Structure formats: C-alpha cells, structure tokens
Amino acid sequence: MSGRPIPSRRTVLRGAAVAPVACLGLTACSTDSGRATSAAPTVPVELGSAGEVPKGATKLFTGERIVVTHADDGTYKAFSTVCTHAQCPINTLEGTELICSCHGSKFDATTGQVLHDPATVPLPEVPVTVKGGKLVAGPEA
Numbered sequence: 001m002s003g004r005p006i007p008s009r010r011t012v013l014r015g016a017a018v019a020p021v022a023c024l025g026l027t028a029c030s031t032d033s034g035r036a037t038s039a040a041p042t043v044p045v046e047l048g049s050a051g052e053v054p055k056g057a058t059k060l061f062t063g064e065r066i067v068v069t070h071a072d073d074g075t076y077k078a079f080s081t082v083c084t085h086a087q088c089p090i091n092t093l094e095g096t097e098l099i100c101s102c103h104g105s106k107f108d109a110t111t112g113q114v115l116h117d118p119a120t121v122p123l124p125e126v127p128v129t130v131k132g133g134k135l136v137a138g139p140e141a
C-alpha cells in the first residue's frame, strides 16, 4: 500500500466543481473542440525591426507568442503561437515547423496549418504590417 491518502468522494467532487470556475479567469481556456481562443494580441504589438525577418525567413517571437514569415514576394504573414490543442505557448521553431513541447503538435509556420496531432485546429492568423521600419502585429496592424 502506498503512503498517499485516498481522497474522499467529497474532495474529488469539490475539485471537479472548482476547475471550470478557475478557467474563467484565464484568457486561453478551451477544449479540443476546434475553437481557437483569444490567443492573438488584442492590441498592436511592435515586434522589432522588419530587417530581423528577411525575405524567405521565418522568425518566432516567443515573448509576443507570434511567428512571422516573410515570403519571397515581400509579403508578411503572422500567426499566434499559442497551441490550439491546450493553449501551451509554442517555443520551438525548426525551419518553418512549429513544435509544441506539451503534447507534440506541429504546425506549419507559414500557413498555421496543423502538421501533427493532437491539435486539430490551425493557428489563428494575426494581421501584421511594417510601420516605420518596424514589424507590428495585432488588430489594426
């Protein structure tokens, strides 16, 4: 027998009742049901010099939770890097592949599409533009 006490039925039921309430305070609570959450910035966010993402390059901005690609035709695309599976921040970019360390989902950083489950929902696209030589992502960007 282990030394760990077995929780009473009341303790288990109390925990189950509190969990959904605790989730209300978070901006990124969701299920695997397919709905992206408010992972994208709600205000414009300056990412730095546009020169940091030259044509053909992809850069992960971990602090801002955004990935930016700069296509050969000069256009930029940005996606949230909050995993659509269970909202872990994605901190690994290998080439153009984003890898979530929580459960192993993979996404294409240039399209946001899922490359490997358990995630089933693409990363939400975030508007991005260059203003005064700086990359700006978020609404009204």
Ligand code: FES
Binding pocket: 083, 084, 085, 086, 087, 088, 100, 101, 102, 103, 104, 105, 117, 118, 119
């Ligand atoms: S939170 Fe990213 S794979 Fe589960």
